[in-house]
Amino acid sequence: AQKVTQAQTEISVVEKEDVTLDCVYETRDTTYYLFWYKQPPSGELVFLIRRNSFDEQNEISGRYSWNFQKSTSSFNFTITASQVVDSAVYFCALERDSNYQLIWGAGTKLIIKP
Amino acid sequence: GAGVSQSPSNKVTEKGKDVELRCDPISGHTALYWYRQSLGQGLEFLIYFQGNSAPDKSGLPSDRFSAERTGGSVSTLTIQRTQQEDSAVYLCASSLEGRQGHEQYFGPGTRLTVT
Structure with a gap:
């Protein structure tokens, strides 16, 4: 089965903090x-x-x-010195080899507070 | 240049009516995808067109859904006898060609509400 898991539903940080969004795939x-x-x-x-x-x-x-790590099937995304404009939902996706459709994670909503 | 455009941006329809959603891909892009984004289901693939080849319809949720692509460009997604569970944002994407690793460029979506 092919699957993408973004376990973090929502993350809230204060501006200028670093934040990492996790993505695990199968x-x-x-x-x-x-x-x-x-x-x-x-x-x-x-x-x-x-x-x-x-x-x-x-x-x-x-x-x-x-950070892509095949050994742990993870593809994590880090934002350094976050800004309010980074507030968004971030999706990780895996491309199927057969028809190139994207299999999506559920998304992580990132809230950057000023 | 122009990105992927979709129309209408919003559509409210009564249960049981048919709707047509339109997608204009980026000029020169041969691959076109339809996805659906709904609250309970996240983003899900619906259908894929590559050039003049037969489309991959493996993601269509029921036979009420159909899509066509005329002249290898504009695509129309049709939902017949709409149901409330069809309420979602329908996203269209195009890529230069149907090859592995090509990024897909997304349109703004059509928000469909079935009352």
Whole structure:
């Protein structure tokens, strides 16, 4: 079975704190892709990053970083020095090899308080 | 350039009526996806089009749901005899082509309310 679990339903932190959003996945595919999307209050899903299963290098983009660990089937997302504009629902997704559909986690609602 | 557009942005309909939701993908994108986002179910895949190939309908929840894509571009999702459980946000996404790892670009969605 293919599945994505985001155990944190909601996280609330004060601005400038660091925060990590967890993502654990299950798949039997040898090759797969993982994605993170952001859904701000406006509702439109915004692509953040994709990671190939063969590339376990961590990625950093400004205040955002991602930690991919195949050994624990996790693809966690960290925001450093959070800002109010980071408030959104964040989704982790696994791409199916067969038809490229995305299998989504339930999402984590991130609230950054000023 | 223009992103994925969807219309209408909001639709309120009475139970039992048919509705049509429209998606205009990004120009040049050959792959098109429909997803549904509802409170109880999260985001779920509905249907996938790749070019002129037969669509993958494996995610459609019932035979009341159908979709077509004309000329490899615009797509219409039709829900017949709507039920209250069909209330959700229907999201359309497109990608450059149906290949592994291509990011999908999402439209703003159509919020469907069945009364």
